[in-house]
Amino acid sequence: MAARNTARKRAFQILFEGDQRGTDVLTVLADWIRLSRADTRQPPVSEYTMQLVEGYAEHAKRIDELIAQYSVGWTLDRMPVVDRNILRLGAHELIWVDETPDAVVLDEMVQLAKEFSTDESPSFVNGLLGRLKELKPSLRRDEA
Secondary structure, eight states: OHHHHHHHHHHHHHHHHHHHHTOOHHHHHHHHHHHHHHOTTSOOOOHHHHHHHHHHHHHHHHHHHHHHHHOTTOOTTTSOHHHHHHHHHHHHHHHHOTTSOHHHHHHHHHHHHHHHSOTTHHHHHHHHHHHHHHHHHHHHHHHO
16 A cells, blocks of 8 residues: 555655645656656656546646635635645545545545644644545535
C-alpha cells in the first residue's frame, strides 16, 4: 500500500500546485509527467496518481460545491490552501473511487493533513470527509 500512499501524496501536491499557480491541474500533471521523463532524478508519475488527478479534474466543480456546502464556518476561498486540496482529493476518492475503502481514504487524508497542515487540520479534514462519507449514497444519486 506504500505505492498508493505515495500516489495520493503526489496527487495532492499536483492539486496544491495547480491551486497555487492558478493553473488547471491537468496542465500541472502534464508538466510533472514531462519533467519525470526528461530528468531521471525525478520519480515517475504513477498510474494511480494520474487517475486521481484526472478523476478530480472531471468532478472538480461538484467537489468544490460539496466542500463549500458541508464545511461549517469556512468558505472555500478562506480555507487554508493545503486543507482545501486535501479535501478535494479525499472527496474525489471517497465518492468516485469504489475500489478504495472509505476508511482508508479518511485515514490517508488525515495523515496528509498531519504532515502538511496545521494542528487543527486533521480533525477538520476528518469531520468534513466523514460527513461526505455518510452522504455518499445520496451524493452519487444526485449526480445521476
